[in-house]
Amino acid sequence: MFVRSLSLGVAAAALLAGGAQAADLIVPSTPVPIYEAAGFNWEGLYAGVNLGGVFTNANGLTNLDVNVSKLSVGAAAGVNFIVADPILLGLEVQGDYVAQAVDGAGMFLALARVGAVVTDNVLVYAAGGVGLTTKAGTTDSIYALGGGVEVAVTDAVSVRGEVLGLGDFSNAAGDQFFDGAKATVGVFYHF
Template sequence: MSVRSLYLGVAAAALLVSGAQAADLIIPTTPQPMYEAAGFDWEGLYAGVNVGGVFTNTNGLTNLQTNASQFSVGGAVGVNFIAYDPILLGLEVQGDYVFQDGDDAGMFLALARVGAVVTDQVVVYAAGGVGLTSRSGTTDNGIYALGGGVEVAVTDAVSVRGEVLGLGDFSNTAGDQFFDGAKATVGVFYHF
């Protein structure tokens, strides 16, 4: 009876050990998180083109016609930084060709931008800076600009923007208003 009991004990132990090893083969896994899109990346270099108009009052801007509405075509290059989420800081250079009766003019602006990323796809910003107007046969004249705009991402790298800037002339003419004109544009920009 001792040999038989020994065989039964070894067989029972082998069954228990194999059952314990089979339970160890199941590897617990954690579910993988679902992928979420990161949204539009507003930081970095961008460039684009715009169309719009330049509007002047009776004081006008030097090198531009007074009390007139003129068509403009231009471009801009800039860079954005996210200073602290959702605050956006940027620097931009704009150049516009202004179509006038007679002699056309050029307008160049260097702007600083401060804005807020409202959603992943929308930025609202204020802009201000200095520049000049230029026309053949005349001297360049210094101007300043203050305004703002809204920019909306339409693809992973392309955005559409609407911007309005009040324009003032640095000339110290009596009766001169703070803003002697305005520039309103709509543009398409590629973000690198």
């Protein structure tokens, strides 16, 4: 009887010890994300540079040569907000140097943007605002209306094409709504 009790005791101890070892087994695991954001994040601050041209008609704009195409180099900074998917609202400031035959001119614009995120990486928008042109200490007020397309090329960089119609606040006879245009291509970094 003693041998039988001893055998049962050893068997029970072996089974319980095996179960205790299995409970202590450590298996490393990494948690699986529940949700990953898809596409480019258009919200937040951004800044970039642009290159393009400024074109004026016979009425022209103060401080810019009349009936001439001019090279423009500039920078822009702004902020975007997604108010409801896919609607985007934004504010932007632009500053450009406009190369001209005699003296270069400066152009500064403050724009509001309303856009739609068409796909994860493509934004189409309309822009409008006010600003000034300046040359040799002379400044004049202007307005701008237009739009553009912006395409994300990496997680933080986008490329944009934009066209803005430019006008002044003159009420002279024969003055057109748009006295010029600005077309640019730019590269932007989104923070």
